[in-house]
Amino acid sequence: MKKIVTVLMMLLIFISISSLAIADETEEENETVDLEIDDDTKKEIEIMNYPLGAEIRLLQLQKVIIKNLLKGEMAVEVLKALEYNTTTLELILSEMKNLLEDVKAVNTSSNDSVQQFADLKYEAKNLTMQFRETIKDILDEEKLKEIRERIKEMVSEELQNYSKQIRNKIKQFNRNRLYQLYGIIGEANNSFINEYLNGNITLDQLKFHLCKTINQMNKERKYEVFSEIKKDNIKKKIKAQSSIDNMKNSGKGKGHGNGK
Amino acid sequence: MNKKIISIFFLLIIFISITLAYSYYTIYNNEKQYDNPIQTISENNISEEIDETFIEEDDEIEIGEMV
Numbered sequence: 019m020k021k022i023v024t025v026l027m028m029l030l031i032f033i034s035i036s037s038l039a040i041a042d043e044t045e046e047e048n049e050t051v052d053l054e055i056d057d058d059t060k061k062e063i064e065i066m067n068y069p070l071g072a073e074i075r076l077l078q079l080q081k082v083i084i085k086n087l088l089k090g091e092m093a094v095e096v097l098k099a100l101e102y103n104t105t106t107l108e109l110i111l112s113e114m115k116n117l118l119e120d121v122k123a124v125n126t127s128s129n130d131s132v133q134q135f136a137d138l139k140y141e142a143k144n145l146t147m148q149f150r151e152t153i154k155d156i157l158d159e160e161k162l163k164e165i166r167e168r169i170k171e172m173v174s175e176e177l178q179n180y181s182k183q184i185r186n187k188i189k190q191f192n193r194n195r196l197y198q199l200y201g202i203i204g205e206a207n208n209s210f211i212n213e214y215l216n217g218n219i220t221l222d223q224l225k226f227h228l229c230k231t232i233n234q235m236n237k238e239r240k241y242e243v244f245s246e247i248k249k250d251n252i253k254k255k256i257k258a259q260s261s262i263d264n265m266k267n268s269g270k271g272k273g274h275g276n277g278k
Numbered sequence: 279m280n281k282k283i284i285s286i287f288f289l290l291i292i293f294i295s296i297t298l299a300y301s302y303y304t305i306y307n308n309e310k311q312y313d314n315p316i317q318t319i320s321e322n323n324i325s326e327e328i329d330e331t332f333i334e335e336d337d338e339i340e341i342g343e344m345v
Contacts, residue, residue, distance in 0.1 A: 058340060065333060078339040089344045139341065146342045153345055166345050185335050192332045199331060221335060229325050244319050247327045254330075 055262055059139060063132055064258040070191045072126040074184060075135055081180040083118045083142050087111060088177070089169045090149055096165055102156055110149045117141055132261040133268070189215060192224075199228060202246045 065071030090111045094104045117138060124134045154162065193211055200206040210227065213219045232243055 062339060071333075074333070075339070078337070082339050082341050086341065086344045093345050139339065143341045146344055149344050150342065162345060169345065188333050188335050188337065192335075195331045199328075221332060225325065225328050225332065228328050229321060232324050233321060240324075241319060244324060244327065247324075247331065251327055251330045 055136060055265075059136055060258065060262065062139075063136065063261060064254050065191070066132050066135065066261070067254065067257045068191070068194070069127050070187060070194065072131045072135070074187045074191060076121060076124055076126060076131070077180065077184050077187065079135065079139055079142065080118060080121050081177060081184065083114060083121060084174075084180065085177055086142075086146055086149075087114050087118065088172060088174055090114065092169045092172060093153060093165050096168065097153075097156065106152050107149060107156075110145055110152065114142070114145050114149075117145065132258075133265050136262075136265060192221065196224070198250070199247065202243055202250075203228075203231060 062075055066075055090107070094107050094111065097104050097107070121138050121142075124131055124138070128134075153165075157165070193215060196211055196214070197206070210219070210224070214221070214224050232240060235243065
C-alpha cells in the first residue's frame with residue numbers, strides 16, 4: 019500500500035514540475051520574439067499609422083543619418099590630416115550615403131513604410147556601430163576625445179532646416195490630435211489651437227489646459243472621455259503591434275535587435 | 279483495499295484543492311488588473327493618456343554616436 023501511495027505522489031510531483039517547465043519555456047520563447055525589435059523603434063512605429071506620423075519618422079531618420087554622416091566626414095578629415103588610413107571608414111560612409119538615398123525614396127503612404135523604416139533604421143544603427151568600432155581600433159582614447167570635442171561644435175544649415183521642417187510637421191500632427199481630442203471632449207477651442215500653432219503657447223501648456231478641462235467634468239463624463247482617449251491610444255498600440263507581427267511573419271523583421 | 283481507496287481519494291482531494299486554489303488566485307489577480315484603472319482615474323492617469331496622444335516637439339530618433 020505504501021508503495022502505491024509513494025508512486026502516486028511521485029507521479030503527481032513529476033506532472034507538476036514538467037507542466038511548470040513547459041510554461042517557463044513558452045514564456046522564454048515569447049520574450050525572445052519580443053526582443054527582435056527594440057522598445058524605442060516599437061514606440062516610434064506607433065505614430066506611423068498616420069501618414070503625417072510616417073513622414074515625421076522618416077524625416078527624423080534622414081536627419082540623424084545626415085548628422086552622423088557629417089560627423090563621420092569630419093572625423094575622416096582629421097584622420098587624413100594625421101596621415102591615417104581611412105579606406106574602411108570611407109567605405110562605411112559611402113554605404114551610409116546610399117542608405118540616406120533609400121530613406122529619402124520611401125513612399126510614406128505605402129503599406130510597407132513601417133517595415134522599411136524599421137529595416138533602414140536597423141541598417142543605420144549597424145553602420146554607425148561599424149564606424150565607431152573601426153575608429154576605436156585606429157585611435158587611442160585621448161585622440162578620440164579630441165575628435166569628439168571638435169565634432170561637437172559642428173553647425174550645419176542642412177540639419178537646421180531639417181529640424182525646422184520636423185518641428186512644423188510635429189506641430190501639424192499635434193494639431194490634428196488636438197482636433198481629435200476636442201471631438202471626444204465635445205467642444206473645440208480654435209483660438210487655443212491657433213495660439214499653439216503660432217507658438218504663443220507651448221505643448222505643455224496645451225496639455226495642462228486639456229487635463230484641467232477633463233478634470234472639471236462630472237465623474238461620469240470624465241470616465242467616458244478618459245475611456246475614449248485610452249481606447250484610441252490602445253488602438254494605436256495594437257496597429258503598431260500588428261505591423262511588427264506582419265514584419266516578423268514576412269521574415270523582414272529578423273535581426274532587429276538592439277543594434278548597439 | 280479500503281486503505282488504498284482512502285489514499286487515492288485523499289490524493290485526489292489534495293490535487294483538486296491545489297487546482298482550485300491556483301484558479302482562484304489567477305482569476306482574482308486578473309480581475310484586480312482590469313478593475314483598478316476603471317475604478318480610480320487620477321489626474322496622473324489623464325495626463326499620461328494625453329501625453330501619449332501628442333509628440334514632443336524636440337523628439338528625435340537615436341541610432342548611436344559615430345565617435
